[in-house]
Amino acid sequence: MTDPTLLADRYPILAELPPEARSRLIERAQWVKVPAGTLLFDDHQACEGFPFVINGTIRVIKAAPNGRELPLYRVSPGETCVISSSCLLGHEDYNARGITETETELMMLPKPVFDELLGEAAFRGFVFHLFADRIADLMQLIEEVAFHKLDQRLAAQLLGKGRVLHTTHQQLADELGSVREIVSRLLKGFAAQGLVRLSREQIEILDPAGLRTLCAG
Numbered sequence: 146m147t148d149p150t151l152l153a154d155r156y157p158i159l160a161e162l163p164p165e166a167r168s169r170l171i172e173r174a175q176w177v178k179v180p181a182g183t184l185l186f187d188d189h190q191a192c193e194g195f196p197f198v199i200n201g202t203i204r205v206i207k208a209a210p211n212g213r214e215l216p217l218y219r220v221s222p223g224e225t226c227v228i229s230s231s232c233l234l235g236h237e238d239y240n241a242r243g244i245t246e247t248e249t250e251l252m253m254l255p256k257p258v259f260d261e262l263l264g265e266a267a268f269r270g271f272v273f274h275l276f277a278d279r280i281a282d283l284m285q286l287i288e289e290v291a292f293h294k295l296d297q298r299l300a301a302q303l304l305g306k307g308r309v310l311h312t313t314h315q316q317l318a319d320e321l322g323s324v325r326e327i328v329s330r331l332l333k334g335f336a337a338q339g340l341v342r343l344s345r346e347q348i349e350i351l352d353p354a355g356l357r358t359l360c361a362g
Contacts, residue, residue, distance in 0.1 A: 155223045161267035175253040185243040192232035194253040198222050201249025215322035227279035300359040310348045
């Protein structure tokens with residue numbers, strides 16, 4: 146079990162629970178530490194609990210049968226997974242995949258305890274606020290996929306991460322829900338325009354203003 150002070154820092158909502166409910170949560174929670182790259186849940190798998198991320202990051206994606214992936218969101222310390230809460234509330238299996246990006250420590254709240262805590266106004270408000278935040282994020286993702294060209298989205302992906310990005314074309318493609326060949330072709334076009342310089346697993350931004358102009362369409 147992790148330091149209770151760290152848990153309270155990550156999730157202040159827990160301090161708002163009545164002492165009895167808070168004690169029940171701590172006593173019945175399951176503590177898990179897993180390495181980077183661990184598959185935490187997958188499509189059609191039953192949801193057994195509600196995760197609180199203490200350390201690390203979880204990447205939640207939608208995977209297609211052909212292997213392509215669409216990133217949905219990340220879960221960092223202090224956040225939790227809206228798909229997990231949706232599955233628990235609707236008594237449904239998972240409809241996405243969750244993979245740890247780094248070594249990750251979780252506090253898993255078993256489904257019976259989750260159901261009990263929904264009777265507490267503070268916890269119920271926390272869950273519904275989570276829904277509102279994540280739905281806003283997903284609506285923005287839908288807007289980007291539906292209305293922005295891939296070159297615009299790629300340019301936006303490159304900006305704001307410093308002058309030199311240490312990444313692969315495949316990683317960028319995964320982030321954009323595209324395929325490596327298309328991203329590589331677009332990057333070569335950016336390089337030909339003098340916007341970036343490409344090298345092995347590295348992209349140097351030469352003209353950020355030009356990328357911003359491209360983003361604006």
